Amino acid sequence: MNLLTFRFAPSPNGELHLGHAHSVLLNRKLADAFAGRMLLRMEDIDTTRCTPAFKTGILRDLAWLGVAWEGKVRRQSEHFGNYEAVLHRLIDEELVYPAFMSRGEIRAFIAESGGGGRDWPRDPDGVPLYPRADKTLSTQERKRRIAHGLPFAWRLDVDAAMQRIAAPLTWLEYDDEALSGTHRVEARPQDWGDVIVARREIPTSYHLAVVVDDALQQITHVVRGSDLYSATAVQRVLQKLLGLPEPAYFHHRLILDAEGRKLSKSAGDTGIAALRNAGVTPETVRRMAKL
Structure with missing residues (x-):
């Protein structure tokens, strides 16, 4: 073993x-x-x-x-270079895109949608999913906005990611604190929408950094609080896209x-x-x- x-x-x-x-x-x-x-x-x-x-x-x-x-x-x-290198892989493969909407603009966009935003889809934490408007911007327009110094974040194109994977996505979850049994859990990153994977000023996010670090540190077992259970889906899709090893998980009680x-x-x-x-x-x- x-x-x-x-x-x-x-x-x-x-x-x-x-x-x-x-x-x-x-x-x-x-x-x-x-x-x-x-x-x-x-x-x-x-x-x-x-x-x-x-x-x-x-x-x-x-x-x-x-x-x-x-x-x-x-x-x-101390390791932003590690994350930036991985980010550029995702950029080059067109799996992420620059998203320019501020929190206020997101709220306004959603409020102007049908039903005043009441039916807008939300992630497992209850936060409204990011609108798809930035996906329609041309490459030229994206470059123009970046060149003008507009703030933006790199967001995962979850639809493109799932099309690239083209296979069921799961993770291995232990049944108890003794790690005595396991079951497979369906990973649904779509439930989180196009999550942030990096920002203009910081070349990573929690999700991107954690999968890179778990791989570099050869973590075999991720044991953490149950509040991160649903977020595992986002990390699994990044692991799959980047060809990183899959650890086993146990999400303990809080x-x-x-x-x-x-x-x-x-x-x-x-x-x-x-x-x-x-x-x-x-x-x-x-x-x-x-x-």
Whole structure:
């Protein structure tokens, strides 16, 4: 059997909370159980919100919890060249296109559609799908807008992508935290519409960077929260288009607050640093994280 490789990949735009503790401890537990390894990645492509202080805080929290990882920490902000090279492949193969509509323009376009936008299709997160208007622009018009410095994002042409694949698209999902059984899940990237894969100023997005990194780091098992379950479809289509290996997935349960809400960094929910400063022990945090 090949060496099983797991990863914990937080975005350092806030402090870790109990939900992160559950995820990293589960990944570490599985790596140990299968005599594999666990890697640490900082998903910090947003160089404005992802600060050195938050990065330092993550390392401090993990050390306090007693979580170890193998190898050097991969920081995405140091590898934009990797993502840009892959982006140019997608551009050259006409699988992405420049999209110029701002959020306000998107809202206005949808509002002017039939029914005032009430029947406009939405992605699994409830966000309206991007209008198809930019797909009709000529190559000359696209180049003119880019040359004039108009802001834009590179969006995946999901219709062209699925035509290129021309085969059923699925992923392998484990049934439980023990990784004791599996089933195949139909991947439906069409449900997300033409997602952003890069921006003019940043040559990647979360989806593009994560599939490139998982391949470069030889990740065999992606164990993460169930809030990313549906997004796996987008990553699977990118893996297929780019000829990248397919990891196996397990989307674990989320740790919820007393009102049943998902914990959030932005809301400062049950931060590990705050618990530590309050005198809570690592052992207690492990119990609170339900692992």
